[in-house]
Amino acid sequence: MSGVSEASVLEALKTVNDPELHKDLVSLGMVEKVVVEGNRVGVKINLTTPACPLKGQIETEVRAALARIGVDELEVHFGATVRAPQNLPLPGIKHVVAIASGKGGVGKSTVAANLAVALAQEGAAVGLLDADIYGPSQAQMFGTQTQKLMVDDQKRIVPLERYGIKLITIANIVPPGQAMVWRGPILHGTLRQFLHEVAWGELDYLIVDMPPGTGDVQLSLAQLTKVSGGVIVTTPQDVARIDAERAADMFKRVQVPLLGVIENMSYFEQGGERIHIFGQGGGRRMAEAHKTAFLGEIPIAVAVREASDAGVPVVLSAPHSPEAQALREVARALAGQLSVQSYMLLPMA
Numbered sequence: 400m401s402g403v404s405e406a407s408v409l410e411a412l413k414t415v416n417d418p419e420l421h422k423d424l425v426s427l428g429m430v431e432k433v434v435v436e437g438n439r440v441g442v443k444i445n446l447t448t449p450a451c452p453l454k455g456q457i458e459t460e461v462r463a464a465l466a467r468i469g470v471d472e473l474e475v476h477f478g479a480t481v482r483a484p485q486n487l488p489l490p491g492i493k494h495v496v497a498i499a500s501g502k503g504g505v506g507k508s509t510v511a512a513n514l515a516v517a518l519a520q521e522g523a524a525v526g527l528l529d530a531d532i533y534g535p536s537q538a539q540m541f542g543t544q545t546q547k548l549m550v551d552d553q554k555r556i557v558p559l560e561r562y563g564i565k566l567i568t569i570a571n572i573v574p575p576g577q578a579m580v581w582r583g584p585i586l587h588g589t590l591r592q593f594l595h596e597v598a599w600g601e602l603d604y605l606i607v608d609m610p611p612g613t614g615d616v617q618l619s620l621a622q623l624t625k626v627s628g629g630v631i632v633t634t635p636q637d638v639a640r641i642d643a644e645r646a647a648d649m650f651k652r653v654q655v656p657l658l659g660v661i662e663n664m665s666y667f668e669q670g671g672e673r674i675h676i677f678g679q680g681g682g683r684r685m686a687e688a689h690k691t692a693f694l695g696e697i698p699i700a701v702a703v704r705e706a707s708d709a710g711v712p713v714v715l716s717a718p719h720s721p722e723a724q725a726l727r728e729v730a731r732a733l734a735g736q737l738s739v740q741s742y743m744l745l746p747m748a
């Protein structure tokens with residue numbers, strides 16, 4: 400005769416803490432459903448992000464806790480609801496995340512495109528806004544160069560949809576090759592339109608691919624919406640890192656919290672050996688200096704460049720490659736940071 404009941408399962412689950420939020424799953428409201436049939440139990444746990452980096456760890460601890468009360472067979476299912484802050488930055492949008500770099504060419508746009516797709520692959524609703532108005536590259540990365548943006552009957556711009564991502568880039572408005580020599584106020588107006596006059600619908604994450612450097616667009620973004628956080632993409636070498644420091648400083652000035660640092664082009668893998676072309680550890684050191692998370696390192700790989708040129712981000716074109724796996728891990732780490740941050744912003748019960 401077993402003593403397993405819904406109440407004893409819930410009691411046991413109170414011994415399992417969310418590894419990031421440091422509170423037990425039951426009081427966090429993460430246990431959505433418990434089904435008990437004799438010694439067989441089914442549990443559904445609602446995570447705060449589909450890209451939860453700690454899913455495996457949570458499952459292991461749940462299994463251990465329930466084995467201790469005599470559960471013989473356990474099925475753990477996961478659902479996810481991205482936690483929203485109290486005041487949404489834009490109607491229907493839970494998080495606006497700015498991807499920035501100090502220097503051009505460090506792979507910021509490539510990383511932004513892959514993060515957007517990786518988050519969508521995990522089940523999140525994702526939009527991507529190419530705020531690099533002078534040098535847009537997302538139409539190229541998503542293969543939408545020949546498409547044109549339309550407006551709906553409420554005169555809102557309808558984003559293009561590609562690989563499950565809603566995409567807005569100036570490249571789908573201005574003909575390719577036409578120079579964009581706009582002054583600050585026009586830039587500001589364009590960004591305002593891209594944020595407030597687009598039929599984005601319901602999004603968990605709006606990823607904003609920022610222009611390189613620190614300038615008008617950074618300031619405008621912070622003025623036009625509440626940005627959940629900024630992410631800095633850098634390469635390990637000092638010149639990139641020094642510029643990246645300026646981008647981090649800019650976020651601080653406009654009161655955008657820094658969510659973490661991503662190191663791109665960290666190493667090249669050859670015959671099982673990692674060659675650190677641009678040095679080693681710069682991204683991690685920068686994260687430590689700013690007391691922010693190091694979200695991970697991405698290798699330099701021909702497949703990444705080829706995929707971007709072909710209009711299919713590498714997390715889709717070669718999902719099992721080490722570089723795609725690295726990008727997915729970075730996406731999970733980022734989602735984890737956002738969920739911790741929104742938890743902190745909730746009023747204490």
Ligand SMILES: Nc1ncnc2c1ncn2[C@@H]1O[C@H](COP(=O)(O)OP(=O)(O)OP(=O)(O)O)[C@@H](O)[C@H]1O
Pocket residue numbers: 500502503504505506507508509510531534536610611663664697698699700701703704705707708
């Ligand atoms: N990890 C990587 N491995 C190989 N190639 C990469 C990697 N990351 C980016 N690249 C390539 O490097 C080039 C620059 O990347 P990208 O355009 O994303 O940089 P960026 O920082 O956004 O530049 P800019 O700010 O000037 O637009 C592209 O050709 C891209 O395909």
